[in-house]
Amino acid sequence: AQKVTQAQTEISVVEKEDVTLDCVYETRDTTYYLFWYKQPPSGELVFLIRRNSFDEQNEISGRYSWNFQKSTSSFNFTITASQVVDSAVYFCALRSGGFKTIFGAGTRLFVKA
Amino acid sequence: EAGVVQSPRYKIIEKKQPVAFWCNPISGHNTLYWYRQNLGQGPELLIRYENEEAVDDSQLPKDRFSAERLKGVDSTLKIQPAELGDSAVYLCASSLLARSGETQYFGPGTRLLVL
Numbered sequence: 001a002q003k004v005t006q007a008q009t010e011i012s013v014v015e016k017e018d019v020t021l022d023c024v025y026e027t028r029d030t031t032y033y034l035f036w037y038k039q040p041p042s043g044e045l046v047f048l049i050r051r052n053s054f055d056e057q058n059e060i061s062g063r064y065s066w067n068f069q070k071s072t073s074s075f076n077f078t079i080t081a082s083q084v085v086d087s088a089v090y091f092c093a094l095r096s097g098g099f100k101t102i103f104g105a106g107t108r109l110f111v112k113a
Numbered sequence: 114e115a116g117v118v119q120s121p122r123y124k125i126i127e128k129k130q131p132v133a134f135w136c137n138p139i140s141g142h143n144t145l146y147w148y149r150q151n152l153g154q155g156p157e158l159l160i161r162y163e164n165e166e167a168v169d170d171s172q173l174p175k176d177r178f179s180a181e182r183l184k185g186v187d188s189t190l191k192i193q194p195a196e197l198g199d200s201a202v203y204l205c206a207s208s209l210l211a212r213s214g215e216t217q218y219f220g221p222g223t224r225l226l227v228l
Contacts, residue, residue: 004155033214043202044116045156045219052214091155099169101217103155 002027004094006104013082014112021077021107023092029053032096034068034075039089039106051075053096082111115139117220119205125226131193134223138186138207145182146217147190148204156204162188195227 003026013019025034036048049059051068059066063080079086089106118137126132138145143164148156159178161169164185173180177196182188192199202224206217 035216037219042221043224044221045204045206047216047218050214050216093155095214099161100158103157105154 002029002094002096002100002102004092004102004104006090006092006107008107009105010108010110012110012112015084016081018078018080019082019109019111021079021090021092021109023075023077023104025073025075025092025094027094027096029096032094035093035095035101036066036075036077037091037093037103039091041088045091048077079109082109084111084113087111117205117207117218119203119220119223121223122221123224123226125228126195127228128197129194131191132195132225133189133191134203134205134225136188136190136205136220138188138205139209139218142207142209142218143185144208144210144215145188146206146208147180147188148206148219150202150204150222152201159190192225195225197227200225200227 005024032053034051037045039045056068065078067076087110089108091106092104093101095101120135145162147159149159150156158172160173160180162182165182178192180190202222204219204222206219208215208217
């Protein structure tokens with residue numbers, strides 16, 4: 001069975017703080033893909049990153065960074081120097097064994113000025 | 114390049130009424146998805162199309178939900194009759210090819226409220 005767990009329901013930080021959003025996944029497949037999406041209040045899911053199971057290299061994109069660790073089945077997302085515009089719901093997703101994408105329940109991030 | 118377009122953005126109906134949602138995917142994207150997102154949860158797949166063929170509709174409640182993508186471009190999702198539990202956001206997504214790792218791009222969704 002495939003599963004994605006985002007244990008943090010809500011996180012509240014003050015602007016300029018760093019924040020890490022956790023994602024733990026379960027799959028028996030050796031080939032799979034992991035995604036992060038951002039959902040601002042407007043409702044649209046905005047694609048942030050895709051990672052395949054054979055690429056454990058961490059990635060940095062501006063203030064965003066991702067830490068993929070197969071040993072712990074985790075794909076965590078860190079925002080450095082958070083800004084108010086980062087306030088949104090963030091979803092981690094897993095795609096394996098075909099075309100079905102399983103989303104976590106999301107983490108709502110509040111960044112206060 | 115235009116993103117995924119959905120309409121309407123909001124819909125309020127009374128239970129037992131029919132409702133339809135429309136989606137126009139990104140130009141050139143062959144694969145189209147309909148998802149339902151309940152409050153406080155992640156999206157859940159309802160149906161996936163490759164061109165005009167519904168290749169995965171296992172999660173679509175077929176007694177009241179139907180979908181079509183007649184020309185392999187835009188798509189319509191219908192509920193008839195709507196129930197209170199159908200209140201949710203209905204998201205459409207598209208991807209370029211039918212490959213497992215292909216990234217899906219989402220539209221803004223239609224927020225449905227059934228009274």
